[in-house]
Amino acid sequence: MSSSEHRKPAPPSFATLVQSFFAEHLTQQRALSPQTVAAYRDAFVLFLDFAQAQLHKTPTTLSLADLTPALILDFLDHLERDRHNTVRSRNARLAALRSFLKFAARRDVTALQVVEQALGVPMKRFERPMFEFLTREEMLAVIGAPGADWMGQRDKLLLALLYNTGARVSEAIGVKVGDVVLAPAACVHLHGKGRKQRSVPLWRSTVKVIRAWLKFNPDLTPTSALLG
Template identity: 75%
Template sequence: MSKPAKTPPSFATLVQAYFAEYLTQQRALSPQTIAAYRDAFVLFLEFAQSRLGKSSAAIALADMTPELITAFLNHLEQQRHNCVRSRNARLAALRSFLKFAGRRDVSSLQVVERGLGIPAKRFERPMFGYLSREEMLAVIDAPDKTWIGQRDHVLFLMLYNTGARVSEITGVKVGDVVLEERAACVHLHGKGRKQRSVPLWRSTVKAVRAWLKQNPQLEPESPLLPNRNWHAMTRTNVALRLALAVHTATQPYPDLAKRHVSPHVIRHYLPFLTMSRCAARSRSFKYLQQLRER
């Protein structure tokens, strides 16, 4: 007697297994990556409901046609005004789910194959902007002497010193900072659970020591740069504080008013500074060679 055919899993079962088992247990992705995939799926399901006239519980894997996915991606760009990079990130989340679903439901391989055929959209990468040393120092010194101003001063100095992402700096805890002489550094926790230690300049060490002395209640597990509620600052909070500092710095440097200065622009300054110093050393070396040849 032949065994009855196995019923393929439902779309809801696949989605639950994808997030509860595959992403968290099998791939062990970071909470930030899982949250990004979750947000992409929430947006897609909301769009699919309105487009197909079905509830989320009635949607099937066969409904994830290239036409529906393409319409969703166009919706992100045209109605939600997402950039191409965000569009491709949402597509990557859907493609990851389709690959998983194809392994769990072999009968839907044709649907999966068609969905995976949607390519990522190409886009022109803008030229990296950066600030001059004088402009950067003007932004760092822009905050006042209030508690928030002193915190912002340390914040901008840490961004300037480390070239770190905003999420890395806001995630720094007091225990992540080492202020010993000749060993001063900060331990950063980056994307994909990558960790690295970045040396701190003497000026940065001095500012951090003054900040910790002013706030003795901060414990090793406390955020180094908290908000008013003593929680970690958000990305939006950092962008707003930087915008205020840039506005103040436009008085000595009016050209800053014509430029969009984001935390990522500060991140570009460190490689610019490194390349500038390397170029200066190279010119000095060539000059010494010319003197020897003479």
């Protein structure tokens, strides 16, 4: 047997890895949405443009060895400093690169050390903004905002139910007329995930809105959707 027959196949080129990553891995194997694939593509376009400017190499001549932690960190700093990206956007670009690197490591085992070093670039921590809340007066203003037509009254009831019960929108929409008890102790039976049920007391103001809604829709039966 000749020495050429013992020769190991050459590892895939960087261009081949990128093409396989998008054409096979993301779209076929992981079946990601077109929007996610587009976001990954945008991250790569930005990174390849930056790498070309820094290394003076075209994308077709790059190799995995060029994807050093220093280059990746410089790219991420460039996104924040020059493109004014938020930390969240920076981390999203990094996530795209990391996903590619993990894929490349499975296709080219000779680059495991290079990939391991590049994967050591951490996500940047940031403080999440605190969620604010509406005061009672502000919430009442929101509830009272819908108009007097059918859709406006339905939206008013939906907002009142959500505010009163703290229910998910899916729970509120699933309430049937028979789930509502208006007397003697007003409450609504909510059906949540996993067939979980709970009963929540209703305020007098909510009862008033429900009574007005039922009067507005006299054809509703106990099995009808309350907000139908």
